[in-house]
Amino acid sequence: MPFFERIQKLDRRVMYVLLALVMMIPMLRPFQMPTVVTAQVQGVYDAVEAIEPDQIAILSGDWGAGTIAESMPQTEALMRHLFRRDIRFAILPFAPQTATLMQQTAERLAKEPEFKGKAYGKDWVNWGWKAVPMFAFLKSMAKNVPGTVVQDYQGKPIESFAAMSGVKTIRDIGFVAHITPIGNLSIWIAFIQSVYRTPLAYAPTAVMVAQGYDPLDAKQIVGMLPGLVGGAQYEVLLKQPGNGLRWSNSLSFADLLMVGLIALANIGYFASKREGSRKG
Amino acid sequence: MKEQGFQFFAAHTDTATKIAFIAGSLLLGALFIAGLTFVPRRARKPLIAVVTFVAGLYFSLEYLLPAKETAERVLEGGNGVNRTVRALFGWYLRPLAGSRLDADQNFLSPSVQQLTTAWQVIAGFTFALGLWNLVHIHGKSILRGSKNWFFSALFFLGFAAMALAGFMSTHGPYKGMEESAAVFDLATRGLLFALDAAMFSLIAFFIISAAYRSFRIRSAEATIMMVSAFLVMLGQVPIGIWLTSWIPETGFISNFRLEHISYWILTQPNAAAQRGINFGLAVGAMAMALRIWLSLERGSYFEREL
Numbered sequence: 001m002p003f004f005e006r007i008q009k010l011d012r013r014v015m016y017v018l019l020a021l022v023m024m025i026p027m028l029r030p031f032q033m034p035t036v037v038t039a040q041v042q043g044v045y046d047a048v049e050a051i052e053p054d055q056i057a058i059l060s061g062d063w064g065a066g067t068i069a070e071s072m073p074q075t076e077a078l079m080r081h082l083f084r085r086d087i088r089f090a091i092l093p094f095a096p097q098t099a100t101l102m103q104q105t106a107e108r109l110a111k112e113p114e115f116k117g118k119a120y121g122k123d124w125v126n127w128g129w130k131a132v133p134m135f136a137f138l139k140s141m142a143k144n145v146p147g148t149v150v151q152d153y154q155g156k157p158i159e160s161f162a163a164m165s166g167v168k169t170i171r172d173i174g175f176v177a178h179i180t181p182i183g184n185l186s187i188w189i190a191f192i193q194s195v196y197r198t199p200l201a202y203a204p205t206a207v208m209v210a211q212g213y214d215p216l217d218a219k220q221i222v223g224m225l226p227g228l229v230g231g232a233q234y235e236v237l238l239k240q241p242g243n244g245l246r247w248s249n250s251l252s253f254a255d256l257l258m259v260g261l262i263a264l265a266n267i268g269y270f271a272s273k274r275e276g277s278r279k280g
Numbered sequence: 281m282k283e284q285g286f287q288f289f290a291a292h293t294d295t296a297t298k299i300a301f302i303a304g305s306l307l308l309g310a311l312f313i314a315g316l317t318f319v320p321r322r323a324r325k326p327l328i329a330v331v332t333f334v335a336g337l338y339f340s341l342e343y344l345l346p347a348k349e350t351a352e353r354v355l356e357g358g359n360g361v362n363r364t365v366r367a368l369f370g371w372y373l374r375p376l377a378g379s380r381l382d383a384d385q386n387f388l389s390p391s392v393q394q395l396t397t398a399w400q401v402i403a404g405f406t407f408a409l410g411l412w413n414l415v416h417i418h419g420k421s422i423l424r425g426s427k428n429w430f431f432s433a434l435f436f437l438g439f440a441a442m443a444l445a446g447f448m449s450t451h452g453p454y455k456g457m458e459e460s461a462a463v464f465d466l467a468t469r470g471l472l473f474a475l476d477a478a479m480f481s482l483i484a485f486f487i488i489s490a491a492y493r494s495f496r497i498r499s500a501e502a503t504i505m506m507v508s509a510f511l512v513m514l515g516q517v518p519i520g521i522w523l524t525s526w527i528p529e530t531g532f533i534s535n536f537r538l539e540h541i542s543y544w545i546l547t548q549p550n551a552a553a554q555r556g557i558n559f560g561l562a563v564g565a566m567a568m569a570l571r572i573w574l575s576l577e578r579g580s581y582f583e584r585e586l
Contacts, residue, residue: 012489019488033518034525036539065473066480097476100468131403132396139343140396143385147393154450169384196384206516213551214558229516252519254484259510261492266506269496 004271007264015261022257026249032241033249040216041233043223044201047175048081055174056167057082057089060188064097067181067205073231073244074179074203075105080238083115083123087174088163091126091153094137094184099129099153125163128153134184138191142170170196179203183211189220203230305401329575336573338395342388349383351376414439442467508545515542 063071093099110118140148193200206227231244351373418432445467454460514520515538
């Protein structure tokens with residue numbers, strides 16, 4: 001087989017091994033690469049900075065273990081910032097796995113020496129997953145938070161938590177971040193942001209990022225954390241390197257490998273086409 | 281928020297009340313479903329159509345009708361528009377402004393919470409239906425000894441193990457014990473989450489193989505798409521930023537840094553295209569919603585005899 005045809009038919013197992021290697025090496029041997037903080041990430045940071053001390057923030061999400069590499073660094077960075085600012089927050093999961101994963105993230109952060117004294121119920125509360133359409137929950141919650149949430153993820157009355165004191169309606173909520181791999185941001189916009197003007201941030205996975213620029217341009221969202229890179233940029237703002245920065249190096253090399261392989265296949269395609277036309 | 285006495289439709293956390301409500305709801309639900317079976321076949325579709333219409337109408341009106349604060353503003357306003365609105369809709373605005381509702385509520389708002397709770401109950405039934413469906417399909421597969429009966433048995437095993445681990449950690453004598461928490465942790469973090477993450481991460485391998493095999497520059501459109509894809513992909517990640525980090529950060533030349541090109545593509549041509557798509561989607565969704573709301577939808581599922 002001619003060389004240019006051969007490079008178009010690379011064994012897929014070779015690609016799999018190459019991808020595994022470029023993903024693993026930066027994780028095993030971490031190093032620092034340049035990261036530029038974009039305006040959209042800065043917008044989220046500024047919105048968290050602007051939350052009033054007596055207000056509560058909502059970290060809403062419907063991600064699971066499948067998108068943990070992207071959604072977890074985003075969640076972690078936002079929680080870290082809220083802990084630092086002593087702003088209490090509520091976890092609002094719209095999927096069963098999210099309730100557990102976000103709770104575990106908060107518990108892990110609370111064990112760090114920097115956040116000594118942070119405790120469940122006082123600094124954060126988990127509203128638990130509710131089997132109800134998102135729009136119906138948001139509509140109801142906006143007008144009566146404790147009446148809609150009722151109990152936390154363990155079945156304890158929501159009003160018994162110090163973190164929920166004074167939280168009655170959407171007016172008591174100073175910031176919402178929706179961390180999601182699904183294109184359902186429009187529900188938050190339609191039923192909360194456009195009605196009550198609550199600052200809303202969007203933290204999608206990379207494949208959903210393109211959808212976020214329209215509401216960002218329309219100022220319906222205060223900012224956006226685009227995938228894993230968004231989490232990494234937020235870590236730069238917090239001056240606390242974490243999984244976001246570490247994993248984005250793996251992503252860098254995976255992207256580079258993909259670009260390289262596609263370019264290689266196209267070089268082979270054009271060269272063999274030219275060779276074919278020359279032969280007649 | 282006004283303090284009220286015993287609220288029948290509110291969710292109850294007291295154990296005795298909760299059990300009484302569960303038993304009562306089950307009994308009522310069973311009676312209701314039994315009653316529905318007596319509805320003549322001819323009347324079943326119109327019944328569903330009426331319920332769908334009323335539910336849709338309620339949520340639309342609750343969203344669109346002005347709230348108390350708007351009513352007060354219109355009643356106090358002195359300009360011509362307010363006077364016209366007052367003359368036309370005074371019958372609605374005056375009682376609303378004089379009501380004891382919260383500022384952002386209209387007459388329909390107080391029931392939203394109860395309906396949301398009712399919705400949760402209905403959603404619970406749909407879960408039961410889903411479960412019944414799975415048990416039915418996999419049970420049949422095992423009983424018939426079909427080719428892949430082993431996977432069906434695995435379903436029952438996995439389902440029972442996860443349910444048991446969940447119940448043990450939150451209910452009964454093992455509640456709150458370290459051992460039951462460890463079993464739940466093993467079942468979720470150790471198994472479910474790990475499998476889920478592994479399944480999803482396989483996509484990266486398929487994507488790289490598929491992109492390598494199928495992404496060929498065969499037309500001008502494909503060329504534009506490939507160049508934009510490369511720029512956006514690399515402009516988003518640190519290595520792309522590093523590739524053009526030698527270009528000054530200020531001045532006209534800074535526009536040629538990969539992260540700036542990528543940001544421009546995403547915020548300008550992409551946002552414009554997304555907006556166009558969103559308009560189309562919204563119109564389509566509205567048409568679809570109207571068809572479902574008014575029970576005009578046709579097709580195999582909607583035309584089946586009930």
